[in-house]
Amino acid sequence: MPRMDHRSALRALLLPACAIICSHVLGPVGAFLYNNRYAGDQVFRIHPKNDDEVQTLKNILGPMQVDFWQPNSASLICQNATVDVHVKRNDTPAVHARLKQEHIDYGVSISNLQKEIEKQSGYRSSRKRRSEFQYDYEVYHSLEEIQSWMFEMNRTQAHLVDLFSVGKSYEGRPLYVLQVGKRSRRQKKAVWIDCGVHAREWIGPAFCQWFVREAVSSYQLDSGMRRLLNQLTFYIMPVFNVDGYYFSWTKDRFWRKTRSKNHKFHCRGVDANRNWKVKWCAQGASTHPCDDTYCGPFPESEPEVKAVAKFLRKHKKRVKAYISIHAYAQMLLYPYSYKYTTIPNFDCVESAARSAVTALYAAYGLKYRYGPASTTLYISSGSSIDWAYKNGIPYTFAFELRDTGHFGFLLPESLIGPTCTETTRAVKAIASGVLKKCK
Numbered sequence: 001m002p003r004m005d006h007r008s009a010l011r012a013l014l015l016p017a018c019a020i021i022c023s024h025v026l027g028p029v030g031a032f033l034y035n036n037r038y039a040g041d042q043v044f045r046i047h048p049k050n051d052d053e054v055q056t057l058k059n060i061l062g063p064m065q066v067d068f069w070q071p072n073s074a075s076l077i078c079q080n081a082t083v084d085v086h087v088k089r090n091d092t093p094a095v096h097a098r099l100k101q102e103h104i105d106y107g108v109s110i111s112n113l114q115k116e117i118e119k120q121s122g123y124r125s126s127r128k129r130r131s132e133f134q135y136d137y138e139v140y141h142s143l144e145e146i147q148s149w150m151f152e153m154n155r156t157q158a159h160l161v162d163l164f165s166v167g168k169s170y171e172g173r174p175l176y177v178l179q180v181g182k183r184s185r186r187q188k189k190a191v192w193i194d195c196g197v198h199a200r201e202w203i204g205p206a207f208c209q210w211f212v213r214e215a216v217s218s219y220q221l222d223s224g225m226r227r228l229l230n231q232l233t234f235y236i237m238p239v240f241n242v243d244g245y246y247f248s249w250t251k252d253r254f255w256r257k258t259r260s261k262n263h264k265f266h267c268r269g270v271d272a273n274r275n276w277k278v279k280w281c282a283q284g285a286s287t288h289p290c291d292d293t294y295c296g297p298f299p300e301s302e303p304e305v306k307a308v309a310k311f312l313r314k315h316k317k318r319v320k321a322y323i324s325i326h327a328y329a330q331m332l333l334y335p336y337s338y339k340y341t342t343i344p345n346f347d348c349v350e351s352a353a354r355s356a357v358t359a360l361y362a363a364y365g366l367k368y369r370y371g372p373a374s375t376t377l378y379i380s381s382g383s384s385i386d387w388a389y390k391n392g393i394p395y396t397f398a399f400e401l402r403d404t405g406h407f408g409f410l411l412p413e414s415l416i417g418p419t420c421t422e423t424t425r426a427v428k429a430i431a432s433g434v435l436k437k438c439k
């Protein structure tokens with residue numbers, strides 16, 4: 001990949017200062033974050049025990065404008081599986097009343113969503129979050145800050161890092177990727193990692209930044225990391241869904257989709273993990289533009305998906321692993337998502353997954369479930385891991401990071417460090433597996 005030119009390097013020097021100034025205008029700051037829109041909203045944790053309760057729950061929640069956290073649509077509610085749902089303050093009394101009336105087991109995991117958001121995003125000093133001199137990897141960063149950081153890594157770590165763009169988003173933002181690894185004349189095997197496909201999953205971009213920092217800072221000291229960077233190229237995309245991520249900072253903390261416009265409906269956006277050209281818009285995806293799992297008008301309709309797919313197709317002979325970072329559930333998933341069939345190289349992929357969750361567990365004793373996405377999580381079509389696998393990438397994984405629902409999408413900044421530390425171990429285990437020949 002060509003390095004950024006001198007003009008771009010100069011822009012990289014100016015951008016951090018711009019981001020520091022702009023973030024005060026664009027970031028979620030003020031008397032109340034997001035204009036206090038979530039005051040009194042609650043997150044319910046519901047436990048339907050049989051098919052009757054499942055159907056009743058669908059009937060209760062279906063007509064309401066609720067925000068499904070887990071699973072991500074009413075159609076995926078099933079017995080003996082927890083349902084996490086964000087309910088607006090005006091609807092909470094009715095939901096409480098109906099659940100009690102139907103004797104469905106439930107609790108309230110977050111009693112005032114606005115307070116939880118304030119707690120997570122915090123009123124910290126602008127110096128701590130936005131210091132030019134010491135980037136804080138244990139706070140969440142806005143899109144402007146992340147992009148400035150990428151330019152800075154490209155400028156200061158030129159021996160290991162290259163910055164390039166694979167295209168532009170729907171709203172015209174560049175889709176930046178960091179190429180990390182020791183330069184080599186020979187064609188090295190590659191690992192792709194993307195974060196921030198779903199805008200509200202902030203721990204994803206935090207991990208991608210953490211992993212790059214860890215790779216660069218431990219290159220001299222850690223022989224394992226040095227071997228990986230010498231023998232592999234990592235393509236790391238910290239924010240896949242740039243428009244959605246920006247929107248989740250400025251307007252709606254729980255926005256999930258892209259921000260493309262639909263000409264027939266006022267609803268915006270497509271689920272970027274249902275828009276890939278593999279069993280597109282079948283089970284686990286929605287045809288309605290207002291749904292969070294909307295598959296889009298056609299495969300690769302989203303410029304973000306199309307740009308990444310084009311890049312991966314171009315480099316598919318070298319890319320041996322595809323990793324997509326999501327939240328939340330504490331799972332490591334591999335194909336297939338859209339059907340229950342076992343993949344041809346199941347033994348190799350399952351072994352890599354087992355090594356990854358074992359490495360992850362060794363950090364803090366956190367247990368991850370792992371297995372095919374269809375049976376471990378739920379059926380979904382048009383997913384990136386299925387597309388990558390079908391396009392010849394032998395190891396494709398989706399991580400669902402912490403937690404299992406106590407904080408949900410509002411994972412506290414105090415847990416960024418532990419989450420990223422353990423996940424880095426897991427990713428290193430997968431990358432090490434790529435270097436070995438699996439029989």
